[in-house]
Amino acid sequence: xxxxxxxxxxxxxxxxxxxxxxxxxxxxxxxxxxxxxxxxxxxxxxxxxxxxxxxxxxxxxxxxxxxxxxxxxxxxxxxxxxxxxxxxxxxxxxxxxxxxxxxxxxxxxxxxxxxxxxxxxxxxxxxxxxxxxxxxxxxxxxxxxxxxxxxxxxxxxxxxxxxxxxxxxxxxxxxxxxxxxxxxxxxxxxxxxxxxxxxxxxxxxxxxxxxxxxxxxxxxxxxxxxxxxxxxxxxxxxxxxxxxxxxxxxxxxxxxxxxxxxxxxxxxxxxxxxxxxxxxxxxxxxxxxxxxxxxxxxxxxxxxxxxxxxxxxxxxxxxxxxxxxxxxxxxxxxxxxxxxxxxxxxxxxxxxxxxxxxxxxxxxxxxxxxxxxxxxxxxxxxxxxxxxxxxxxxxxxxxxxxxxxxxxxxxxxxxxxxxxxxxxxxxxxxxxxxxxxxxxxxxxxxxxxxxxx
Amino acid sequence: xxxxxxxxxxxxxxxxxxxxxxxxxxxxxxxxxxxxxxxxxxxxxxxxxxxxxxxxxxxxxxxxxxxxxxxxxxxxxxxxxxxxxxxxxxxxxxxxxxxxxxxxxxxxxxxxxxxxxxxxxxxxxxxxxxxxxxxxxxxxxxxxxxxxxxxxxxxxxxxxxxxxxxxxxxxxxxxxxxxxxxxxxxxxxxxxxxxxxxxxxxxxxxxxxxxxxxxxxxxxxxxxxxxxxxxxxxxxxxxxxxxxxxxxxxxxxxxxxxxxxxxxxxxxxxxxxxxxxxxxxxxxxxxxxxxxxxxxxxxxxxxxxxxxxxxxxxxxxxxxxxxxxxxxxxxxxxxxxxxxxxxxxxxxxxxxxxxxxxxxxxxxxxxxxxxxxxxxxxxxxxxxxxxxxxxxxxxxxxxxxxxxxxxxxxxxxxxxxxxxxxxxxxxxxxxxxxxxxxxxxxxxxxxxxxxxxxxxxxxxxxxxxxxxxxxxxxxxxxxxxxxxxxxxxxxxxxxxxxxxxxxxxxxxxxxxxxxxx
Numbered sequence: 001x002x003x004x005x006x007x008x009x010x011x012x013x014x015x016x017x018x019x020x021x022x023x024x025x026x027x028x029x030x031x032x033x034x035x036x037x038x039x040x041x042x043x044x045x046x047x048x049x050x051x052x053x054x055x056x057x058x059x060x061x062x063x064x065x066x067x068x069x070x071x072x073x074x075x076x077x078x079x080x081x082x083x084x085x086x087x088x089x090x091x092x093x094x095x096x097x098x099x100x101x102x103x104x105x106x107x108x109x110x111x112x113x114x115x116x117x118x119x120x121x122x123x124x125x126x127x128x129x130x131x132x133x134x135x136x137x138x139x140x141x142x143x144x145x146x147x148x149x150x151x152x153x154x155x156x157x158x159x160x161x162x163x164x165x166x167x168x169x170x171x172x173x174x175x176x177x178x179x180x181x182x183x184x185x186x187x188x189x190x191x192x193x194x195x196x197x198x199x200x201x202x203x204x205x206x207x208x209x210x211x212x213x214x215x216x217x218x219x220x221x222x223x224x225x226x227x228x229x230x231x232x233x234x235x236x237x238x239x240x241x242x243x244x245x246x247x248x249x250x251x252x253x254x255x256x257x258x259x260x261x262x263x264x265x266x267x268x269x270x271x272x273x274x275x276x277x278x279x280x281x282x283x284x285x286x287x288x289x290x291x292x293x294x295x296x297x298x299x300x301x302x303x304x305x306x307x308x309x310x311x312x313x314x315x316x317x318x319x320x321x322x323x324x325x326x327x328x329x330x331x332x333x334x335x336x337x338x339x340x341x342x343x344x345x346x347x348x349x350x351x352x353x354x355x356x357x358x359x360x361x362x363x364x365x366x367x368x369x370x371x372x373x374x375x376x377x378x379x380x381x382x383x384x385x386x387x388x389x390x391x392x393x394x395x396x397x398x399x400x401x402x403x404x405x406x407x408x409x410x411x412x413x414x415x416x417x418x419x420x421x422x423x424x425x426x427x428x429x430x431x432x433x434x435x436x437x438x439x440x441x442x443x444x445x446x447x448x449x450x451x452x453x
Numbered sequence: 454x455x456x457x458x459x460x461x462x463x464x465x466x467x468x469x470x471x472x473x474x475x476x477x478x479x480x481x482x483x484x485x486x487x488x489x490x491x492x493x494x495x496x497x498x499x500x501x502x503x504x505x506x507x508x509x510x511x512x513x514x515x516x517x518x519x520x521x522x523x524x525x526x527x528x529x530x531x532x533x534x535x536x537x538x539x540x541x542x543x544x545x546x547x548x549x550x551x552x553x554x555x556x557x558x559x560x561x562x563x564x565x566x567x568x569x570x571x572x573x574x575x576x577x578x579x580x581x582x583x584x585x586x587x588x589x590x591x592x593x594x595x596x597x598x599x600x601x602x603x604x605x606x607x608x609x610x611x612x613x614x615x616x617x618x619x620x621x622x623x624x625x626x627x628x629x630x631x632x633x634x635x636x637x638x639x640x641x642x643x644x645x646x647x648x649x650x651x652x653x654x655x656x657x658x659x660x661x662x663x664x665x666x667x668x669x670x671x672x673x674x675x676x677x678x679x680x681x682x683x684x685x686x687x688x689x690x691x692x693x694x695x696x697x698x699x700x701x702x703x704x705x706x707x708x709x710x711x712x713x714x715x716x717x718x719x720x721x722x723x724x725x726x727x728x729x730x731x732x733x734x735x736x737x738x739x740x741x742x743x744x745x746x747x748x749x750x751x752x753x754x755x756x757x758x759x760x761x762x763x764x765x766x767x768x769x770x771x772x773x774x775x776x777x778x779x780x781x782x783x784x785x786x787x788x789x790x791x792x793x794x795x796x797x798x799x800x801x802x803x804x805x806x807x808x809x810x811x812x813x814x815x816x817x818x819x820x821x822x823x824x825x826x827x828x829x830x831x832x833x834x835x836x837x838x839x840x841x842x843x844x845x846x847x848x849x850x851x852x853x854x855x856x857x858x859x860x861x862x863x864x865x866x867x868x869x870x871x872x873x874x875x876x877x878x879x880x881x882x883x884x885x886x887x888x889x890x891x892x893x894x895x896x897x898x899x900x901x902x903x904x905x906x907x908x909x910x911x912x913x914x915x916x917x918x919x920x921x922x923x924x925x926x927x928x929x930x931x932x933x934x935x936x937x938x939x940x941x942x943x944x945x946x947x948x949x950x951x952x953x954x955x956x957x958x959x960x961x962x963x964x965x966x967x968x969x970x
Contacts, residue, residue: 019574019576019577019585020572020585020588021569021570021571021588021592022569022570023567023569023592024545024546024567024568025539025570025572026546027539028540030540045940048513051518051608052513052514052515052516052639052643052645052856053514053516053518053639053645054513054516054540054541054639056513056515056516057515057522057540057541057542058543059513060547060879061542061543061546061547062540062543064547065543065544065546071879071881071882073938073940074940077512077857077880078512078513078860078881078882078940079513080511080512080513081512081513081514082511083513083643085640086640086642086643088640099509100509100510100511103509103510104510106510106945107510107942108940109940109941110940118608119538119608120608120612123608123609123612150537150538150540150541150609151573151609152574154539384592401546402549402550403549406553421543421546421547423546423547423549424550
């Protein structure tokens with residue numbers, strides 16, 4: 001382990017087309033993420049118009065990859081699926097779909113049914129929307145269709161597509177705005193492995209400001225109810241410079257709801273206070289309320305930092321670190337470690353392939369650090385290239401996915417899974433977001449090497 | 454032709470073809486049956502099992518592509534390439550975690566797995582994806598210098614008509630690794646286990662070499678996905694006592710282990726779904742003897758497995774001594790478990806693949822449990838004798854054959870309310886019942902702890918004790934059963950239809966038609 005820090009690194013912003021072969025990509029297809037998105041809405045039932053293995057491959061490759069998150073109410077093998085085979089490839093799958101939807105209504109108890117199609121219907125040309133419209137005209141069950149052929153896009157695309165379908169097909173044309181109500185977008189269930197805990201921490205904090213918070217996914221106030229509340233929001237809050245952007249744009253167009261965009265989820269005292277400040281400004285939260293919330297939260301958080309500091313001074317002496325993950329997590333972790341805990345930012349690998357136009361926003365967040373040391377920022381999706389980038393760097397700590405775990409341990413690095421895939425930990429409501437998440441992160445990082453002095 | 458010759462002829466494997474016949478055609482396999490064990494026996498004897506019968510309500514299952522992913526993900530000097538959109542093979546990202554938990558001192562080899570995807574996009578499905586696949590093969594070859602590269606076809610690559618063989622012919626001369634195309638398109642077969650056959654077809658066609666020498670002490674074991682590390686240790690121990698060595702394929706295997714498959718003395722089964730194609734293929738092409746039943750779990754099955762191997766390796770005397778020693782070592786423990794279960798009049802329902810469907814009833818019967826029913830993910834017509842033997846020993850019981858379809862298993866649950874239920878956790882949540890000790894079959898694959906085996910003699914006792922503990926103390930099931938919601942509507946519990954299309958019920962199987970029955 002070396003503490004050497006190179007201060008002369010420049011940004012390396014590599015443009016790369018997404019249309020190349022990839023080694024060990026860290027996301028799934030449009031369908032996989034759409035399944036996760038629907039399952040994260042309480043009592044929403046996905047109906048897959050897809051091959052028999054699509055749901056299963058994504059249970060193992062997507063949900064389990066997000067901290068072994070279980071099948072829950074109607075996930076895994078319980079999820080209705082047309083299980084398309086050779087017959088449908090030859091004769092078309094529309095009849096099968098009709099039969100499947102009607103029987104799902106009879107058998108599976110849900111509040112919302114969402115037909116998601118995979119590659120096969122997309123390739124053989126099934127008119128899925130017509131089938132859905134036909135069934136819909138004869139039944140009272142809320143039914144929506146999202147075209148999520150696997151080849152059309154990735155996890156982020158699938159999340160957007162599903163929400164857009166719900167907005168277009170389920171939500172009313174007009175709504176009355178409810179003052180103080182906000183929707184949260186940009187945290188993709190499962191792709192963001194701590195999604196549920198993240199959303200609940202954001203909700204907890206904004207509730208304290210007196211706002212009503214609609215997190216939609218894993219929402220304790222119900223799934224369909226949460227969706228129905230979307231149009232009434234005073235503001236939409238987006239935690240990504242690009243994921244979910246189309247969704248909030250659509251809501252702006254349809255309901256004239258303005259949105260607030262953050263480049264990442266805030267972690268720890270500084271970023272969370274900034275976040276609360278921005279929200280309060282836009283949503284007319286009184287200065288007194290804001291101040292008292294920040295004071296109370298910060299008091300507890302810095303009390304924790306204080307108590308952890310005996311150990312941290314010992315174990316984490318200005319250690320250089322690298323982060324590998326989606327924008328939402330990679331930026332937040334880098335800022336927290338660099339700005340508040342004394343770690344030296346060395347390398348940030350962003351794995352979600354953000355569009356060119358938002359990259360300056362990301363780079364700005366990573367340049368604006370309380371440190372003379374600026375991290376090298378690389379956009380990379382190929383696991384071989386990621387490994388080599390990490391290998392070249394003189395670091396002591398690696399926050400990445402479980403793909404990196406074993407070679408990190410072999411190199412003697414402190415390693416923690418913070419991004420997708422995380423096959424090495426079970427995640428339920430854990431979060432590193434906000435004040436509480438900052439404390440939890442310190443605990444988890446310290447647990448990697450805690451011991452007596 | 455005798456019945457036996459007729460049968461063998463039917464199961465002919467044709468390696469000139471790029472892909473095997475789907476299981477429903479090759480082994481007359483089915484995934485749709487509800488009834489008694491005696492009925493499935495009768496129907497499979499008459500070739501009357503239904504292949505085209507299907508459900509009007511279906512739930513997620515696996516597919517040939519996913520099963521191939523499972524099979525090939527841990528070949529040690531191979532690289533897997535998924536020729537598909539990115540979602541098909543995401544589970545390959547689990548590679549590093551699968552076996553790394555085993556301490557090196559327990560013999561874990563150096564593991565460093567890799568996979569690529571051709572990452573088929575909207576453009577590729579219009580213009581074809583072979584160019585990107587060629588690039589992926591080149592990357593894999595350059596980056597890791599593997600001995601073999603497995604290329605997995607998908608629904609998308611199949612439907613757009615990508616010519617894998619053509620590409621392999623073109624790029625093989627420029628590639629150091631042997632490229633093995635696997636035709637495991639998801640829509641290839643309704644029976645996902647056809648993917649296992651696709652893998653073996655590729656292995657037989659591209660990797661297995663003419664034997665240089667005969668290795669009289671080598672036993673091929675086409676291992677199941679669920680044969681865990683510690684189970685392998687038990688089988689290795691037993692074979693070791695006979696002076697024999699197992700050749701476990703494909704998990705953790707090297708390419709050389711595939712290449713030398715034809716040198717082995719015998720191919721022994723763990724699971725018919727997984728291993729039959731390789732066994733029959735090696736027998737047909739290279740004369741390596743094969744027996745397809747039973748799997749080595751449970752007392753009687755383990756012993757008949759060992760005796761059959763001994764028959765082909767000239768270890769008949771040694772095996773009897775081994776059996777005597779091993780029995781003596783476990784008998785008091787087995788008796789204690791049996792007494793406890795008998796005293797409790799405990800009933801059991803098993804739900805798993807064909808190996809467990811046919812193996813667990815006898816194992817649990819030996820432990821003193823009353824077998825009420827089994828669920829099997831598929832059934833091949835290959836081994837009616839196995840069912841016959843089971844009925845003789847265990848009595849008649851209910852059989853559901855379904856590719857998971859947890860909804861259908863609900864019916865068996867409602868009917869039997871078993872005390873013990875053995876399952877895989879992801880198959881639909883039936884372990885979330887307060888009244889039933891719902892437990893796993895096998896542990897996760899890299900579990901090296903002494904509590905986890907299920908196979909062989911040691912496995913019988915550890916699994917038996919585990920079931921007994923669970924039977925008497927299952928508070929996790931109670932917690933789940935009390936507090937967790939089930940997704941099925943109440944009225945469906947009163948329905949008896951298995952949701953199979955009525956009009957197809959009477960349709961004859963293709964083989965029955967062909968034989969004029």
